[in-house]
Amino acid sequence: MGSAIAAIGSEFTGGSKHPKVSKQTILLRGKCCWVKHEIAARNTHSAVTRSGVVTSIAMAEVTITTRGAKRIRKGHLWVYRSDVRDAQHVEAGAIVLVVDEAKNFVGQAFYSDASEIALRILTTSRDQIDRAWWRERLRRCAKARASIMNESNTYRLVYSEGDLLPSLIVDVYDGHYVLQALSQGTHRLQSEIVALLIEEFQPRSISERNDARVRQFENLELRKSVLYGDAPDEIEIQQHGVRFIVRPLSGQKTGAFLDQRQNCLAAARVAHGRALDCFTFNGGFALHLHQSCESVLGLDISEEAVAAAQHNARLNNATKVEFKVANVFDALRQMEAAGERFDTIVLDPPAFTKSRATVKSGARGYKEINLRALKLLNPGGVLITCTCSYHLSEEMFLDIIAEAALDARRRLQIIEKRGQSSDHPVLLGVPETHYLKCVIARVIA
Numbered sequence: 001m002g003s004a005i006a007a008i009g010s011e012f013t014g015g016s017k018h019p020k021v022s023k024q025t026i027l028l029r030g031k032c033c034w035v036k037h038e039i040a041a042r043n044t045h046s047a048v049t050r051s052g053v054v055t056s057i058a059m060a061e062v063t064i065t066t067r068g069a070k071r072i073r074k075g076h077l078w079v080y081r082s083d084v085r086d087a088q089h090v091e092a093g094a095i096v097l098v099v100d101e102a103k104n105f106v107g108q109a110f111y112s113d114a115s116e117i118a119l120r121i122l123t124t125s126r127d128q129i130d131r132a133w134w135r136e137r138l139r140r141c142a143k144a145r146a147s148i149m150n151e152s153n154t155y156r157l158v159y160s161e162g163d164l165l166p167s168l169i170v171d172v173y174d175g176h177y178v179l180q181a182l183s184q185g186t187h188r189l190q191s192e193i194v195a196l197l198i199e200e201f202q203p204r205s206i207s208e209r210n211d212a213r214v215r216q217f218e219n220l221e222l223r224k225s226v227l228y229g230d231a232p233d234e235i236e237i238q239q240h241g242v243r244f245i246v247r248p249l250s251g252q253k254t255g256a257f258l259d260q261r262q263n264c265l266a267a268a269r270v271a272h273g274r275a276l277d278c279f280t281f282n283g284g285f286a287l288h289l290h291q292s293c294e295s296v297l298g299l300d301i302s303e304e305a306v307a308a309a310q311h312n313a314r315l316n317n318a319t320k321v322e323f324k325v326a327n328v329f330d331a332l333r334q335m336e337a338a339g340e341r342f343d344t345i346v347l348d349p350p351a352f353t354k355s356r357a358t359v360k361s362g363a364r365g366y367k368e369i370n371l372r373a374l375k376l377l378n379p380g381g382v383l384i385t386c387t388c389s390y391h392l393s394e395e396m397f398l399d400i401i402a403e404a405a406l407d408a409r410r411r412l413q414i415i416e417k418r419g420q421s422s423d424h425p426v427l428l429g430v431p432e433t434h435y436l437k438c439v440i441a442r443v444i445a
Ligand SMILES: C[S@@+](CC[C@H](N)C(=O)[O-])C[C@H]1O[C@@H](n2cnc3c(N)ncnc32)[C@H](O)[C@@H]1O
Pocket: 256, 257, 260, 279, 280, 281, 282, 283, 284, 285, 299, 300, 301, 302, 305, 326, 327, 328, 329, 348, 349, 350, 351, 388
């Protein structure tokens, strides 16, 4: 750990094999690490070695188009490769200075030599991005989550772009931390980030879930492992008093769908009668609903998920809840044919469209399940319907629900339009940070 912290001062500042500045390079031996000392004409950052020597480090410069610069100045954090004019000799994952074609400063960013997202802006200021800078950003994230700890011992501590820490995810499960480094930039700094998390938060363990497919766009290997401490296979967490077993190293995402935490509470407020939780995973909605409902049926196609949900039901003594393995598309049709009826239905499917090209076919999937669910609802019944497809806007989603209601001959009243939980904050100017939409509606005729 010591060496990781020692490296932080220089590594967090980024670097380049051949920075595009006039410079003279001398290598100094610090107590614990080599620090590149460059006397640069411009674009320098100072860094303090373990021996206390103040050095200045040249930063590579990447020039972007006027269009790319405009996008950043309007608040976005990404520069696509097509907007990169000049990035010669910049190292993969380095933190670079970003300038426009007139050489005006735009910001400081992670550079990727593989992804279509070539630059991810860390700041549009000239702040020195050193260990203190990272510490401050992590502290800000923790402060913003302080109130959640009254409701749950589990939350997302860092939500990448939403927290101005692009491509870094950190989830906390009762003191056990799980991180995802989703770009070359955060991958390169991973051991330094781990060292800071240890210093700041004294986690019980830290694991990496770097098996997310997006890492392939960055030419990064897929892997998962324990990085620090003892990480148990199973961790018991609680959300609003409901207990769950999660498996951060083997479950979906980093172990749980933390983005639905507050929607589960909102659903429980309106739920009543006979409830159906479609795409239940480990029973998140179902176990929140069981207090206010006469019975709850949870469905999921994954046997593993259903077994976990059944275990969670026993953990909570939730005797009115039943879980079954089923394909929701088939089950909804079969239940309609059998004349079954519900008073509350939750639809929380996986993303049916993961790109703009598949929005149309994805929309058909959403319409189908919403139409079937509406036909199964009794008058006065409530539908809690979600999409986690970024490419489907709230407006498009509402149009799909409206079409489904027309076809099902049901008149719907919108009770709430919701998004992801507050520990997944949406950054204005970066629409990609707003991916989850949750509509709660009542059948009034
Ligand atoms: C977004 S997750 C649900 C998260 C869950 N509602 C929660 O709050 O924890 C989607 C779930 O749908 C399941 N699934 C995917 N396709 C399915 C299908 N055709 N029928 C039933 N379940 C499906 C997956 O196994 C996954 O558990």
